[in-house]
Amino acid sequence: MIGLQAIGVHIPDTRISNYDRKEQFSLEDSFIEEKLGITHVAEKNCGDQTSDLAVKAFEDLSMRHGLDKSKIECLVVVTQNPDYNLPHTSAIVHAKLDLPENCACFDISLGCSGYVYGLSLIESFMRGNNMACGVLITADPYSSIIDRADKNTTLLFGDAATASLISTNSKFTTGKYTFGTSGKGYSELICREKTLYMNGRSIYDFVARKVPDSIKHLLAINQLKIESVDKFIFHQGSRYMHKTILSRLKIDGAKAPFDATKYGNTVSSSIPILLQKHLDDNSINTVVICGFGVGLSWGGGVLNRK
């Protein structure tokens, strides 16, 4: 049955320390650690493009799992920072990886909800076309659109990429998904003239109001209760936002880790980076994932160990 088999991760080595920017933004250590929850953000090499990060994540996946590239039948890239407006970045990744010509490639334009949408889409696409092996890549390096003087964004977002192997030899299969959009809030998190703008209060309100209800709905349609879920892997926006969701759903923090402290909010890569750390832990059987952000958009899913 089609599902998630493995995940490769690339987080660039370069880090920008938020401690070094305390004076610039009048910050206390406690605010950085307890509220933002992000002490450092990862930054890609300035010459690297989105496709380069994607290739590095793929190489990590390949190194861990000895992938046979000739068997890859589809490649999907989730990004809103493509190398070019056209062609699609997945075609460039296809070229750089020298994948076979019978490999379908397309991009998905979504932000922090992108991994959940991408997982649902690639599974359906593969099932509908009798495919056995596909790769879902997330790569959205925000460093190229961040104004380093903008406190609302520069302290939060970090660069990363992931590559998820989707195959019939899966470790996890997925249950029912839930998706939603508050399009009226599209301008609250937006890139205009190559610069990211975020209305932090609007995004916080959106997350606090929409995400807990969507998780409750997700649990209900999958006939689950909070107690029966082993891990909740939420998009890692900031510690404050993360704690708000946990508090409103009354979820124990041990079940829902916050992991972005040393690399930042990596947009659509945040869920697979954290998921990868739990893939081989056989004590974890049921995982809830939920991404939310740009759009404003959200998506949730359930992964069940086979």
Add this chain to the structure above:
Amino acid sequence: MAWDYPGAAACLIENELAGNEKSNTARYKGERNVKIVADDVIKLIHSIDDVSTLPKEIRAGKTLAEQGVDSLDAMSVYLHIEEKYGIKIPDEAVDKLDSVDNIVAYLNDIL
């Protein structure tokens, strides 16, 4: 009614459109003779247990920032006020809601 706050009129229009919030707004509008006092807002702030590290004692006349409420906790305070009173506080109004007294005045204006 004094429109001391930019966006207050827009706020009322938004309230009319806000689905789940409509019933709360209507309820509070129906009780307009019951004025909101500082203690109502202080109690509300003290009831916030989401993630906030809000001070134990809040003085109504001092700014929230002066009392150690940072920008993220302030967002949480505004959200809880919105949820309790069924309103949407526009961004243009938020800067002026820097103390309990100012929040009380704002609420009594728009509700």
